[in-house]
Amino acid sequence: MKTSKILPPAINSAPSCAISAIRQAKTLEIALSGDWVLDAQLPALEPILAQIETQAIEKIVVSTAALGRWDSMLVTELIKLIDYAEQKQVAVDKTTLPASIQGLLTLVSAVPERVDAHRDQTRTSWARALTVSTGKAIQHGREMLIFVGEMIISTFATIRGQAHFRRQDLWLYIQECGPSALPIVTLISLLVGLILAFVGAVQLSLFGAQIYIANLVSLGMTREMGGLMTAIIMSGRTGAAYAAQIGTMHVNSEIDALKTMNLDPMAFLVLPRMLALIIIMPLLCLYADLMGIIGGGFVTVNFFDVSLTEYLDRTAHAVKMKDFIIGFVKCSVFGILIALSGCMRGMQCGRSASAVGDAGTSAVVTAIVFIVVADSVMTIICNRLGI
Amino acid sequence: MAEACITVKDLTMTYGDFVIQRDLNFTINRGDVFIIMGGNGCGKTTLLRHMIGLKSPAKGDVCYGEQGLWQANPKARQQILARTGVLFQSGALLSSMTLAENVALPITEATQLPPKKVREIVSYKLALVGLAGFEDYYPSELSGGMQKRAGLARAMALDPEILFFDEPSAGLDPITAKLLDDLILSLSSALSATIVVVTHDLDSIFAIGNNSVFLDAETRTNIDGGAPQKLLHESKHPNVIRFLNRGDQTEQNSNHRHMRSQA
Numbered sequence: 001m002k003t004s005k006i007l008p009p010a011i012n013s014a015p016s017c018a019i020s021a022i023r024q025a026k027t028l029e030i031a032l033s034g035d036w037v038l039d040a041q042l043p044a045l046e047p048i049l050a051q052i053e054t055q056a057i058e059k060i061v062v063s064t065a066a067l068g069r070w071d072s073m074l075v076t077e078l079i080k081l082i083d084y085a086e087q088k089q090v091a092v093d094k095t096t097l098p099a100s101i102q103g104l105l106t107l108v109s110a111v112p113e114r115v116d117a118h119r120d121q122t123r124t125s126w127a128r129a130l131t132v133s134t135g136k137a138i139q140h141g142r143e144m145l146i147f148v149g150e151m152i153i154s155t156f157a158t159i160r161g162q163a164h165f166r167r168q169d170l171w172l173y174i175q176e177c178g179p180s181a182l183p184i185v186t187l188i189s190l191l192v193g194l195i196l197a198f199v200g201a202v203q204l205s206l207f208g209a210q211i212y213i214a215n216l217v218s219l220g221m222t223r224e225m226g227g228l229m230t231a232i233i234m235s236g237r238t239g240a241a242y243a244a245q246i247g248t249m250h251v252n253s254e255i256d257a258l259k260t261m262n263l264d265p266m267a268f269l270v271l272p273r274m275l276a277l278i279i280i281m282p283l284l285c286l287y288a289d290l291m292g293i294i295g296g297g298f299v300t301v302n303f304f305d306v307s308l309t310e311y312l313d314r315t316a317h318a319v320k321m322k323d324f325i326i327g328f329v330k331c332s333v334f335g336i337l338i339a340l341s342g343c344m345r346g347m348q349c350g351r352s353a354s355a356v357g358d359a360g361t362s363a364v365v366t367a368i369v370f371i372v373v374a375d376s377v378m379t380i381i382c383n384r385l386g387i
Numbered sequence: 388m389a390e391a392c393i394t395v396k397d398l399t400m401t402y403g404d405f406v407i408q409r410d411l412n413f414t415i416n417r418g419d420v421f422i423i424m425g426g427n428g429c430g431k432t433t434l435l436r437h438m439i440g441l442k443s444p445a446k447g448d449v450c451y452g453e454q455g456l457w458q459a460n461p462k463a464r465q466q467i468l469a470r471t472g473v474l475f476q477s478g479a480l481l482s483s484m485t486l487a488e489n490v491a492l493p494i495t496e497a498t499q500l501p502p503k504k505v506r507e508i509v510s511y512k513l514a515l516v517g518l519a520g521f522e523d524y525y526p527s528e529l530s531g532g533m534q535k536r537a538g539l540a541r542a543m544a545l546d547p548e549i550l551f552f553d554e555p556s557a558g559l560d561p562i563t564a565k566l567l568d569d570l571i572l573s574l575s576s577a578l579s580a581t582i583v584v585v586t587h588d589l590d591s592i593f594a595i596g597n598n599s600v601f602l603d604a605e606t607r608t609n610i611d612g613g614a615p616q617k618l619l620h621e622s623k624h625p626n627v628i629r630f631l632n633r634g635d636q637t638e639q640n641s642n643h644r645h646m647r648s649q650a
Contacts, residue, residue: 038498038545071546076507079514103577104515107570111517251482351527352482 015040015069019077021048026058030081033066036074045077049084060085060092067098075104147344151274154266163267173276177238181284184233189221189288192229193295196220201304210304214314217296218289222323226289228375230281231334235367239342242273243363246346247356255347265347274339281335282328289327322387330378334371341366392417392549392581393438396455397447400433407433411447411609413600420575420582420595422615425602426630431585432476434602435553438583440468451549469497472547476554478538480526486513486537487522493544512540516570532563536570543574550574552584556591568594589633593619601627 017034030048034040052060062078078101085092094102124132157163200216246269249255258265293315300306345363349355391414398411407430415421423431436442438449440456448455451467459467480489490509494500500508506522513519516536526534535555542550555571556564568591575582586592592599592615600612603626611618611627619631629635 038494038500042504072508072511073504076504076511079511080507100577100579103573107573107577108511108514108519111514111519113514113519115520352525354483 017041017043017068017074019043019045019048021051023051023055023057026056028052028055028057028060029063030060031063031066032074033068035068036070036077038071038073040073042073042077045080048081052085052088052090057090060090062093062096064097064101070101075101075108078105079108143348144344147347148340150266151270151340154264155271157264158267158271163264165267165271169272170276173273174280176241177234177276178280178283181234181237182287184237185230185284185288186291188229188233189226189291190295192225193217193221193292193297194299196225196292197296197299201299205304210300210306211310211314213296213300213304213306214311215318217300218293218315218319219323221289221292221296222319222327224327224375224379226292227281227285227327227331227334228371230284230288230331231338231371232368234277234281234284234335235338235341235364235371238277239338239363239367240360242339242342243346243349243359244356246270246343247349247359250346250349251351251353251356270339270343270347273343274336277335277339278332281331281338285327285331286324289324326378326382326387330375333374333378337370337374338367341370389416391415392419392452393583394450395434395438395447396450398434398437398444398449399446400430400437400442401445402433406445406607408602408607408609409446411600411602413609413612415581415583416598417581418575418579419598420571420584422592422596422599423583423585423602424587424592424599424615424630426587426604429602429604430607431587431602432553435551435583435585439471439473439551440464469545470547471549471551472542472545473551474535474538474542474553474555476557478526478534480534480538480541482526485523485525486518486529486540489526489537490541490544493541497545508544509540512543513537515543515574516540532559532567535559535567539570543578546578547580549581549583550578552582552586554586554588555584556586556588561590564588564591565594571595587630589631592631601630603627 015035015037017032017036017040020031020033022029022031028048028051036042051057060081067074078097082092082094082105094105097105154163158165196217197213200213201210204210204212204216246255249269255265255269258268297308297311297315300311301308342363345359345366349359393415395411395413399409400407400411411434423434425431433442437444438456443457448457450456451470454463454467456464456467480486481492484492487506487509490512491505494505494508510519510522513521516539518533518536518540521529521533521537526537529537552571555567559567571582571584572595574580582595584591584595596615598613599615599618600609601618601624602608603610603624605626610624611622615631618627622628622631
């Protein structure tokens with residue numbers, strides 16, 4: 001009886017098993033033989049099922065005299081046979097089976113299958129898929145609005161001192177998204193300044209106007225590229241981290257715990273992060289502008305025959321305070337958008353390990369889309385207003 | 388009759404320099420429902436981790452039949468462990484997969500069965516633990532008890548000879564815990580598998596165990612072992628008696644416990 005217990009150690013040929021049926025009056029005698037184990041080649045059950053169907057059988061007896069080893073392979077086949085027989089209202093005599101198989105069959109049928117638990121997986125037409133995805137998009141939009149609304153409410157609650165806001169958390173987040181981001185911001189901004197200088201130089205040197213590289217680089221960095229590149233770095237670096245942090249807290253029911261302690265997760269988790277980014281982004285932007293101008297200066301002075309003093313003088317003339325301010329405003333807006341998409345995706349995170357990964361990915365994608373759209377809108381507005 | 392299935396020989400377990408248990412010696416026989424018991428922090432789960440190949444011992448070995456688990460090369464070790472199934476404390480189902488995918492995972496890894504047959508085996512295993520019809524559910528959509536049973540279905544996927552349970556009743560209500568105990572017992576007789584249970588739940592210990600080892604946190608070794616019922620009345624170690632009597636050493640409580648466990 002202890003047949004399933006031997007693990008096949010290096011079998012050269014697949015174990016063989018067979019099933020045969022003999023009809024005697026209205027009884028079908030099914031004989032099982034050989035080893036019914038996981039790596040065996042199963043004989044087809046269909047001919048026997050067909051025999052039950054066509055030959056007006058009333059009773060099935062299973063003989064296991066020649067049965068060798070067996071495991072789940074045999075039991076699943078027996079379940080199929082018994083289910084089919086029950087459908088056709090044919091009695092199956094289980095008493096001839098080994099006791100342990102009988103025990104397993106009893107266990108299997110001990111808890112009836114929950115029919116209502118089954119899920120249908122039907123193929124959908126493209127029209128249906130379109131409706132579903134439109135519905136999803138609308139749902140996403142609604143969730144976003146709800147999130148923004150909740151955030152505004154808790155911002156006011158915090159200002160009025162009604163919500164719990166941990167100041168030490170704010171310093172921690174500022175440390176995380178500020179000083180720790182300097183190396184990568186330095187590298188990227190230097191290179192962007194360098195690229196701007198090269199791109200401009202090719203055109204400007206045609207007219208002998210290399211000196212205007214300084215204008216191009218400094219205006220380009222302060223008004224546009226400094227803020228944009230910082231925002232893109234920060235959305236990958238900090239936005240994704242926020243989504244993953246809050247998402248993991250969601251998976252571990254930490255958010256639920258906060259709620260039960262009467263702490264508003266918005267004020268407790270989202271606001272400090274957002275505030276940290278709003279404070280830090282303009283500073284990082286200023287730093288990035290400076291680095292970009294240095295990168296551009298390096299190229300201009302070394303390759304295009306302009307002296308350092310001339311470059312700096314031109315730069316000082318070209319850039320006005322308002323250019324810096326436009327850059328800062330843009331960058332603060334980007335900061336809000338990054339924190340918003342990061343925290344939102346984190347709060348909307350599902351409760352599985354892969355959901356945290358999805359939250360991180362979608363936080364970065366959302367943030368970059370938001371940033372580029374917001375940047376275009378702000379650039380057009382500035383252009384129209386003539387600032 | 389009593390054929391040794393797992394023999395623990397001179398096993399010493401450490402975390403760095405910190406010795407958890409030293410010189411453990413005991414034998415688990417084929418067909419046993421074997422309980423590893425002891426107080427919190429005495430190294431029950433650590434012992435289990437040594438037995439299922441997750442942590443290597445500082446000294447000694449765990450022998451499956453004649454083969455030492457830790458003397459064997461990694462390939463042989465994998466072959467030995469292929470005959471075992473483990474139910475972790477929280478079920479340890481992969482949360483991004485449905486129950487069917489979770490249970491199918493070891494099957495598709497070890498065999499080359501067609502998907503339809505795998506699905507049949509999965510349904511059969513889930514039916515064995517009373518979860519028929521829940522194939523396409525995600526673990527997070529189930530209750531704790533159901534998750535544990537699904538974990539059990541996955542542990543049994545490849546018809547293991549030896550099943551390990553880490554705290555099966557932890558976090559379950561008494562009725563669900565009892566149902567799980569009953570399930571363990573009926574599976575042990577139906578599958579004729581050897582079952583090793585790490586637990587400190589007294590009701591479970593008396594209800595299912597027919598052999599045991601007691602890990603003592605003070606002396607840091609196994610001070611007693613045998614059938615739990617027998618231990619309760621015949622053990623000469625005050626720590627064992629106290630543990631089995633819920634901290635109480637009076638005879639009356641012992642009788643009460645005896646009556647309860649027989650009821």
